[in-house]
Amino acid sequence: MDKHSVLKGYFGHDSFREGQEVLVDAILSGHDALGIMPTGAGKSICYQVPALLMRGITIVVSPLISLMKDQVNALIGCGVRAAYLNSSLSAEQYGRALTLASQGAFSLIYCAPERLLTPSFLSFAENADIAMVTVDEAHCVSQWGQDFRPSYLRIPEFISRLRRRPIVSAFTATATQRVKEDIISMLRLNSPEQVVTSFDRQNLYFGVESPPDKYERLCGILERNTDKSGIIYATSRKNVEELCERLSHDGYSVTRYHAGLDDVEKHRNQDDFLYDRKRIMVATNAFGMGIDKSNVSFVIHFNMPLDIESYYQEAGRCGRDGSFGECILLFSQRDVRTCRYMIEHDSGDNGLDEQTLAIVKKGQLARLDKMQRYCQTTDCLRGYILRYFGEKAPDRCTCSNKGGCSNCDGEFEDMDITIESQKVLSCVYRLAQRKLSFGEAVIADILKGRSTAKVTGFSLETLSTFGIMPDSTLVSIKRIIRFLETEGCLAKNAYGSYELTSRARAVLIERKPVKMKVPKKTPVKALGTSKAGRNIERSTTRPELFWRLRSLRNRKAQEEKLPAYIIFNDSSLRDMCEKLPRTEEEFMYISGVGEAKCRKYAKDFTAEICRFLDEQKRQQTVK
Template sequence: MTDTRTATAALTTLQTVFGYEQFRAHQQDIVDTVIAGGDALVLMPTGGGKSLCYQVPALVRPGCAVVISPLIALMQDQVDTLRQLGVRASFLNSSLAMEEVVAVERALLSGELDLLYIAPERLIQERSLALLERAHLALFAIDEAHCVSQWGHDFRADYLQLSLLHERFPSVPRIALTATADARTRAEIVQRLDLGQARQFVAGFDRPNICYRISLKQSPRQQLLRFLRDEHPEDAGIVYCLSRNKVEETAAWLCEQGFNALPYHAGLDARLRATHQSRFLREEGLVMVATIAFGMGIDKPDVRFVAHLDMPKTIEAYYQETGRAGRDGQPADAWMVYGLQDVIKLRQMMEGSEGSEEHKRAEQQRLNAMLGLCEITSCRRQALLHYFGDHLPGACGNCDTCLNPVDTWNGTEAAQKALSATYRTGQRFGVNHLVDVLRGNATERVTQLRHDELPTFGVGQDLDGNQWRSVFRQLVARGYLSVDMERHGALRLQEKCRPLLRGEEQLDLRRDQPQKAAKRQTKGALPEDIDVGLWEALRNCRRELAEAQGVPPYIIFNDRTLLEMCDTLPESLADMAHINGVGERKLDKYGADFLNVIRRHLAASTTSA
């Protein structure tokens, strides 16, 4: 356990360096554990304050903290953020010239660094390990620790060798951190990083400020355009697509519609990717259209929406990607459209992968869980948290199924007809052919195969084609049917369907409706009673300071800090010091500038009144 003096030092560091009055839930215990020399595994939602859990101990413990991060493109911004606070931080990665590397190494060995960020592939090199053995180390922080999981969506092979930290540096405490890990992934992190003796801190997965909204694909581009124009016309956000071509086409189309949009995927030139990422971090109101290659570790706090034009393949991926919205705790949207074709495409990709059969089966189960989340008729947040072993006692009131309760209907008979048509056609055909049989459409293919002579031909004329597609999609989502990729998307009956076919089970299905906007409890990130003129004046001041230094605006102050300035209207530097996010260094550097903005605005308002 830490003594009183050490605990006081941690709180003083939090207040004077980072500008926060108190630790959040779990942070104090984690910080105490690491300062005392213990190991820790930290599972905390994005925006929950994971970085402080190693940054505060790094400043309290003697020596330099080494932060292992897979995010080379973001290290510069992470270091810039710390330097703004007066923290002696640097990084080692492949972007540095040799003379810069030597300078950083010299600073480390001479005790001139508090934190050193390093990529895992560089860390495991013998030269780097020998360097660290000569340095005085405070701790190791393993960020994005889920990258060690071979079952995960962000697996990095270099992470598998990080158990050597315990072998080579047994007296240096380690803290592994992630926002995305189910029970299986947590167990794998413990095993592969040799954290069997570490205390585990699970702070929960809930992001109550994010409104989860999932709709059926009807006209995806128009659905996206309506969402952006109606709700986020000037906001920063991310649009995820499954393929590189779709990323580029969507980004170009959004630009034609008047949005400031950029593409990002692994096929772009590395320098162009870095430029686009830098612009997203530094500019306000920019939309990044990307594959999953973009986003891990993005620190931009004011991302107001994350949109998916294609369904992610796992709930872990969905949670990780949507978690990039609303890191500042202000209202944000996680918006998605999906269809059965997404499932077929993802399953084709899985079947074509080089993974083992066990791995493919696990991926299929995770895809089924993702589809189930899309089709659920109850609170989405409850289902999402339940997947990670978390519990929400009541409906959240901030997802589409809570804001606009789903209309259901007794689909037992329709499901029986769909399953019967699947069986009688030999379980060799996809949805469109089965819909033709049920609807009594005597197409050339139907008549050639003599499926117009089956008992199920024409028994489903009471539903239109889209309604039947909805029935089949929900039967797949609930495990009554599976998609056979070896037969190009043919549907096959599963054991689960027997009681339903025998009439021993009733089945309620969701009734698909034309998409309409969810009835939001909140609109945008600004409180209704805010002085918009002062808000914009503070943002302009922030933007000018950021441009002068070549850093993202949020590194100066984040939106939450500016909102608190608008609310409290500080009159002096002493008042300003009590605002969250204003530490001693930032108070000295920027306090007078922002006080002047507030004074000028209030004076102008008084004069005009």
């Protein structure tokens, strides 16, 4: 077999997506590889196809113990010999799996990084023919990444213990340039083939809202997504508990997930969501990494997350099959304070020494600042994300056939803030004269004329700029401060305090006009309405047939005790509705149908399609 026959025969795809074939070819040529590809871009194909063509075993290192079973079941459903080795197995099951692995029974073996150097696994690996070690969620190796895991630092030690160095491949959905460099260095990749595909998920709509009542707005969004599956992220366990209880009381099909639940409930709730027994998952960021559920239609952040990396990875869990996905963040200033508190009061229970922990916290605070700016920018939200990851972006964006974010959909007007900007910059200048510098909170207090402890402690009420913006709110003053930073008139020093830049002169001395975009004041829209919610989802040919095929898929999933998306995702069902296959040969042309699935499901699905067509023909005859 070659790469194309493996792609079609096992996974049912006629061609590779952007970036996949380059990485597949590099691995098959014996080179290390690094793929940075957004959620839904098909990272797994990049190592699964070579694994099925190479002699020997591919070890997939993944932190996702709770999801390895589903990942392996999906591969087995495609006819791939795969297994997982983790703590969910009994001692007898684990021993049996290792024995089979030693006999060459599996092409791919998934395991957690903590297990690599255990005596039993190491004994197996040292004597096995390991062709490749694949590191999934590779950003976890970097202390500058959003999910740093010290256990990932031991992966190179495991590789060094093997009798010969295998090919090493690494994959992640999000990585800045600094994190990418860390991945290459810390995993000791040898001149890897590097592919960074576009972070632009064209099927996703991004929105940021600051409603007076978050819960009321949340319910409005849920009402326009009736019968669709989605995830609601909240910052804390307490928020998750309260939201889940309130939504359940109000009649929503909902379950919960956070690190405080015992393993039994975690697995039960996760399965309820994956198997579509519950429509909505309310969770902390403990849920979701590696979730392959293809029919998630919306992701709502009830609270602002800690960084853009986490937000984009979590938001990207909807629309994985190419269908329209709605990503809405409900923002408030309180979210910023909560996130800052969480970072500053991290006890360091993850095994980091004080110096390393300080470095990690510094990076977290810097990323939090960028996250806050995303929530408050009036520029294109999609463009903000793309530029954050080093990608060029247009001034305005699109999603499907409509606007692609709430800012590009919204209406703005220019507000002259020249005088307000001069007051802010003058305040920073007066502080510098006293050899002082502060962050936005203290500057806003001075301008507002608030005699806080810090203001009086430094005698800042004696400044000429004290109280010169009494009619402005603290929120609006802080917004102007951040805008001036964005415009390059202010810059933060190493301590997070603001200082003037050379550009400030044009505003302060030369009286250069300053204008800031602000939303136009318009009547409040009815709950649940938005451009994103108006017929933006890709239409389905023959919707009645789609629902019949979906019901058939769900029955098959229940019989086989598998999540429905592992049988077929919604895009495969839509393709069936479009192509109307009536024979096994025709069924092989459906997207996502490989040889194993064709043998297993073609008869039942083509029979349902034939019944539908016969019924349609009889109805036409009666008319």
